[in-house]
Amino acid sequence: xxxxxxxxxxxxxxxxxxxxxxxxxxxxxxxxxxxxxxxxxxxxxxxxxxxxxxxxxxxxxxxxxxxxxxxxxxxxxxxxxxxxxxxxxxxxxxxxxxxxxxxxxxxxxxxxxxxxxxxxxxxxxxxxxxxxxxxxxxxxxxxxxxxxxxxxxxxxxxxxxxxxxxxxxxxxxxxxxxxxxxxxxxxxxxxxxxxxxxxxxxxxxxxxxxxxxxxxxxxxxxxxxxxxxxxxxxxxxxxxxxxxxxxxxxxxxxxxxxxxxxxxxxxxxxxxxxxxxxxxxxxxxxxxxxxxxxxxxxxxxxxxxxxxxxxxxxxxxxxxxxxxxxxxxxxxxxxxxxxxxxxxxxxxxxxxxxxxxxxxxxxxxxxxxxxxxxxxxxxxxxxxxxxxxxxxxxxxxxxxxxxxxxxxxxxxxxxxxxxxxxxxxxxxxxxxxxxxxxxxxxxxxxxxxxxxxxxxxx
Amino acid sequence: xxxxxxxxxxxxxxxxxxxxxxxxxxxxxxxxxxxxxxxxxxxxxxxxxxxxxxxxxxxxxxxxxxxxxxxxxxxxxxxxxxxxxxxxxxxxxxxxxxxxxxxxxxxxxxxxxxxxxxxxxxxxxxxxxxxxxxxxxxxxxxxxxxxxxxxxxxxxxxxxxxxxxxxxxx
Numbered sequence: 213x214x215x216x217x218x219x220x221x222x223x224x225x226x227x228x229x230x231x232x233x234x235x236x237x238x239x240x241x242x243x244x245x246x247x248x249x250x251x252x253x254x255x256x257x258x259x260x261x262x263x264x265x266x267x268x269x270x271x272x273x274x275x276x277x278x279x280x281x282x283x284x285x286x287x288x289x290x291x292x293x294x295x296x297x298x299x300x301x302x303x304x305x306x307x308x309x310x311x312x313x314x315x316x317x318x319x320x321x322x323x324x325x326x327x328x329x330x331x332x333x334x335x336x337x338x339x340x341x342x343x344x345x346x347x348x349x350x351x352x353x354x355x356x357x358x359x360x361x362x363x364x365x366x367x368x369x370x371x372x373x374x375x376x377x378x379x380x381x382x383x384x385x386x387x388x389x390x391x392x393x394x395x396x397x398x399x400x401x402x403x404x405x406x407x408x409x410x411x412x413x414x415x416x417x418x419x420x421x422x423x424x425x426x427x428x429x430x431x432x433x434x435x436x437x438x439x440x441x442x443x444x445x446x447x448x449x450x451x452x453x454x455x456x457x458x459x460x461x462x463x464x465x466x467x468x469x470x471x472x473x474x475x476x477x478x479x480x481x482x483x484x485x486x487x488x489x490x491x492x493x494x495x496x497x498x499x500x501x502x503x504x505x506x507x508x509x510x511x512x513x514x515x516x517x518x519x520x521x522x523x524x525x526x527x528x529x530x531x532x533x534x535x536x537x538x539x540x541x542x543x544x545x546x547x548x549x550x551x552x553x554x555x556x557x558x559x560x561x562x563x564x565x566x567x568x569x570x571x572x573x574x575x576x577x578x579x580x581x582x583x584x585x586x587x588x589x590x591x592x593x594x595x596x597x598x599x600x601x602x603x604x605x606x607x608x609x610x611x612x613x614x615x616x617x618x619x620x621x622x623x624x625x626x627x628x629x630x631x632x633x634x635x636x637x638x639x640x641x642x643x644x645x646x647x648x649x650x651x652x653x654x655x656x657x658x659x660x661x662x663x664x665x666x667x668x669x670x
Numbered sequence: 671x672x673x674x675x676x677x678x679x680x681x682x683x684x685x686x687x688x689x690x691x692x693x694x695x696x697x698x699x700x701x702x703x704x705x706x707x708x709x710x711x712x713x714x715x716x717x718x719x720x721x722x723x724x725x726x727x728x729x730x731x732x733x734x735x736x737x738x739x740x741x742x743x744x745x746x747x748x749x750x751x752x753x754x755x756x757x758x759x760x761x762x763x764x765x766x767x768x769x770x771x772x773x774x775x776x777x778x779x780x781x782x783x784x785x786x787x788x789x790x791x792x793x794x795x796x797x798x799x800x801x802x803x804x805x806x807x808x809x810x811x812x813x814x815x816x817x818x819x820x821x822x823x824x825x826x827x828x829x830x831x832x833x834x835x836x837x838x839x840x
Contacts, residue, residue, distance in 0.1 A: 216814075216818065220818075220821050223821070223824070224824070227824075227828065263813065263814055264814060265811075265814075267812075267814045267815060268814070301832050301833075302832070305828055305832045308828060309825060309828060309829065312821050312824065312825040313825075315818075315821055316821075319818065325815075327812065327815045328814070328815055328818075331815050331818055331819055331822065334822055335818070335821055335822050335825065338822060338825050338826055338829065339825045339828075339829065341829070342825075342828075342829030342832065342833060345833060348833065403777075403778035403779060403780075404778065404779065406778070407774070407775065407778040407779070
């Protein structure tokens with residue numbers, strides 16, 4: 213409860229600060245509020261409230277994912293201090309919309325009622341439809357916003373229809389009551405219930421950009437300003453997979469026979485499309501979009517093996533993926549600010565132009581591949597380990613092959629960074645970029661120490 | 671008996687109107703058929719004892735949203751010539767995808783009619799759709815989602831202003 217209140221009031225305050233001379237204070241205000249929210253979540257102050265009454269539940273899963281979302285949100289808001297970002301939306305409104313979107317993300321991580329899930333998805337998405345079109349005067353920006361809005365609304369329709377059918381079958385919106393109903397009716401096939409389940413699966417698969425619902429991702433990522441893309445590929449992806457896992461592990465565990473093979477097929481297809489699609493990309497931003505698709509496939513593997521330890525594996529994987537992706541986008545922002553474009557060639561000689569940035573980008577790419585001491589390795593280790601223990605051996609073998617394919621395209625930015633001649637003169641990072649890079653890299657390196665703790669906590 | 675005649679009458683009207691929405695060549699005709707479809711849905715709400723929902727549906731959808739639609743169509747001057755032409759392949763793919771969804775839905779819901787009818791019958795208990803009942807549920811059980819939906823509207827409002835406003839010097 214306290215978390216919803218802090219974030220929504222913070223968003224409104226940020227909007228109000230555009231009156232008068234408060235504009236300079238926007239980012240510090242937002243950061244202070246987000247850090248406050250993080251502290252409140254960490255200490256568990258007033259998270260549960262009688263008003264939540266079956267609507268939302270801040271259990272350990274919700275708290276851990278809320279913390280991750282808040283840290284990612286804070287880092288993205290910190291990036292707003294850079295004056296170089298091309299966007300027609302003023303910084304104040306951008307910060308407010310990001311905060312509203314983050315509120316939706318936290319609702320998705322903590323819902324216990326399908327109405328809250330639906331509202332969370334919408335509150336997360338609507339600000340992003342707007343932000344995707346932040347480059348009002350560019351065709352790519354308009355295309356991104358319109359494509360995201362139309363396909364997103366369509367996916368929302370599927371989600372809503374699914375919720376309606378589930379309600380029709382079980383007579384309740386509450387995840388607990390639905391799970392109880394599914395346990396009491398273990399029939400092989402209950403038409404309305406299972407159709408609703410599949411429609412909800414489609415709606416959520418769209419949000420995590422899993423194949424075959426991924427078509428929007430590369431175009432939307434490319435057309436949006438890089439700062440919005442960084443938010444989409446981290447906060448949105450984490451919130452969506454958190455909601456996906458929460459829904460299927462809490463409401464539908466008894467119906468696992470009906471959905472596990474669907475998720476397995478979607479995961480395999482997503483891995484193939486994401487990794488093979490990334491091989492063909494020339495733009496760094498589109499490469500990261502396909503990388504996001506392929507990681508959605510890995511995250512679905514965690515969903516497939518619901519059981520003890522799978523929530524922890526999901527969290528570690530999501531954290532490893534999102535911090536590494538954030539580093540990649542900060543690098544892109546820095547290169548853009550230094551006059552480079554979005555192509556892979558713009559990264560040429562980055563290691564000599566700015567060694568710190570080069571090192572951070574290399575660490576991020578290595579973590580996305582899954583090289584041992586880094587966070588990405590532990591994410592893959594736990595996710596694969598869980599899936600194997602649930603007898604999805606063939607799928608895991610396929611996933612391992614696909615991570616090997618991933619190595620081929622994640623090496624390309626590294627090669628550009630270190631082995632190609634510099635594409636321009638050396639440049640300085642802005643203070644906020646340096647901070648975000650430092651913090652995100654620290655997470656990527658130090659998360660290696662966290663797994664045991666996370667596993668024990670969840 | 672009476673209600674099932676009404677039900678089938680309204681359903682036929684709804685299907686016909688919905689088909690005409692997508693089959694009409696003229697976008698204005700499509701929009702007007704959509705209004706008809708909304709009224710048929712409102713009739714179904716009344717049959718389900720949801721009078722308040724029926725009234726709101728007519729006011730919001732058939733009223734406000736349709737006016738917005740018609741204004742957009744007229745302002746953009748959409749007509750047959752400006753309609754995007756799709757290739758045969760796209761049309762075929764759309765047909766296959768939509769048809770598959772239809773088959774799955776019909777197949778699934780055909781079997782569900784008998785077994786869930788008894789549960790759904792409770793909806794017909796008189797007072798369920800009255801404003802009073804709805805208000806009590808909304809402000810007691812659903813208070814949190816109701817309040818949180820204000821964030822959604824605020825975000826949409828900010829977005830409309832930000833995207834729509836003129837910049838200095840334009």
